[in-house]
Amino acid sequence: MAEPLILHEDARSGNCYKIRLTAAHLGIPLERRAYDIMNGETRTVDFLATVNANGKIPVLQIGDRFLPESNAACHWLADGSSLIPEDSFDHADMLRWMFWEQHRHEPAVAEMRFLYLYVGRDNLTDEQRAGIRARVANGEAALTLMDEHLRDRDFMLKSGFSLADIALYAYTHVAEEGGFDLARWPALGRWLERVAALPRHVPMDS
Amino acid sequence: MAEPLILHEDARSGNCYKIRLTAAHLGIPLERRAYDIMNGETRTVDFLATVNANGKIPVLQIGDRFLPESNAACHWLADGSSLIPEDSFDHADMLRWMFWEQHRHEPAVAEMRFLYLYVGRDNLTDEQRAGIRARVANGEAALTLMDEHLRDRDFMLKSGFSLADIALYAYTHVAEEGGFDLARWPALGRWLERVAALPRHVPMDS
Numbered sequence: 282m283a284e285p286l287i288l289h290e291d292a293r294s295g296n297c298y299k300i301r302l303t304a305a306h307l308g309i310p311l312e313r314r315a316y317d318i319m320n321g322e323t324r325t326v327d328f329l330a331t332v333n334a335n336g337k338i339p340v341l342q343i344g345d346r347f348l349p350e351s352n353a354a355c356h357w358l359a360d361g362s363s364l365i366p367e368d369s370f371d372h373a374d375m376l377r378w379m380f381w382e383q384h385r386h387e388p389a390v391a392e393m394r395f396l397y398l399y400v401g402r403d404n405l406t407d408e409q410r411a412g413i414r415a416r417v418a419n420g421e422a423a424l425t426l427m428d429e430h431l432r433d434r435d436f437m438l439k440s441g442f443s444l445a446d447i448a449l450y451a452y453t454h455v456a457e458e459g460g461f462d463l464a465r466w467p468a469l470g471r472w473l474e475r476v477a478a479l480p481r482h483v484p485m486d487s
Numbered sequence: 488m489a490e491p492l493i494l495h496e497d498a499r500s501g502n503c504y505k506i507r508l509t510a511a512h513l514g515i516p517l518e519r520r521a522y523d524i525m526n527g528e529t530r531t532v533d534f535l536a537t538v539n540a541n542g543k544i545p546v547l548q549i550g551d552r553f554l555p556e557s558n559a560a561c562h563w564l565a566d567g568s569s570l571i572p573e574d575s576f577d578h579a580d581m582l583r584w585m586f587w588e589q590h591r592h593e594p595a596v597a598e599m600r601f602l603y604l605y606v607g608r609d610n611l612t613d614e615q616r617a618g619i620r621a622r623v624a625n626g627e628a629a630l631t632l633m634d635e636h637l638r639d640r641d642f643m644l645k646s647g648f649s650l651a652d653i654a655l656y657a658y659t660h661v662a663e664e665g666g667f668d669l670a671r672w673p674a675l676g677r678w679l680e681r682v683a684a685l686p687r688h689v690p691m692d693s
Contacts, residue, residue: 369566
């Protein structure tokens, strides 16, 4: 890893935190470059042309190459490390939870946090308000699925701590900022404590 | 691959088609087991307890192990094949498009098709109707991003045909069933023809 690594990020974003948390577990230094997504800083002509045509952060810059999508950046960083299981089925099962995170968990749990924390409950559009009922139901279903899964497991995979835990920890541990009462899911709560107690763990605001 | 492979699926689902298309490119036989998602067949007590607690298809059954999430199943099938680039950055870049597909493309392009084809334009709930404007805008943005990306590339990755193409082909090639006019994106159209012309390609209804 001779090339300098630059994380294009917003420090409040769980997706950006995933990459910092992965790098911390691996002891890999990252240079950080901050953007304010509420101020259009990831929508400038320059950002779209050089960093990410999709107008989103995080993007991990590896020398002169740019890698968008948080879970893909984590996978690149952790390639060959113990954060990715060697067994082919376990590897696919880890990706299964990471795809599920982006498809079912993030659009509900993280989006509710975005609406309440970034936009503000009093500033929601009618369209945002109309979507809340489904997002809350989907978020509760996602957290319930994790809670049931974690009743007889220390981590998301039986093989141990992996990127699946990092990907899901990022927005789950701040789900209360999106209005979800984590006390309802005790196995999930114990898993959150277990992840936070790992050596090398770093909090979101570090 | 001595263990029997069973695909739990709905033949009309693009997510299920991804797995069949991956298996076809690899020459791997799959046994198929059909469910009608509109009839609650993936919500039965038995399905939730044995196949997928998330109540979703596709699920790839490998002997007595179950792997949900279409892109994870494709990754397991293609592990070690030319459908996954060996280079670490290219591998992560492939995953980047597959995560993007589940996060930005599928919830817009596939969901519009679900609403128009499965539910029916005349049967939409008020909540479904309220979400259409954003889904159409997000779907158009996703197809535009792919079109721009494909203007100077034969496939999603410069290294060649990969799972990123399979994951994105599945719902893009039937986007018109969700109301998207593919004639607006000519580079995308040429890519669709290129993928469909590959040896071993199988159509969705095969």
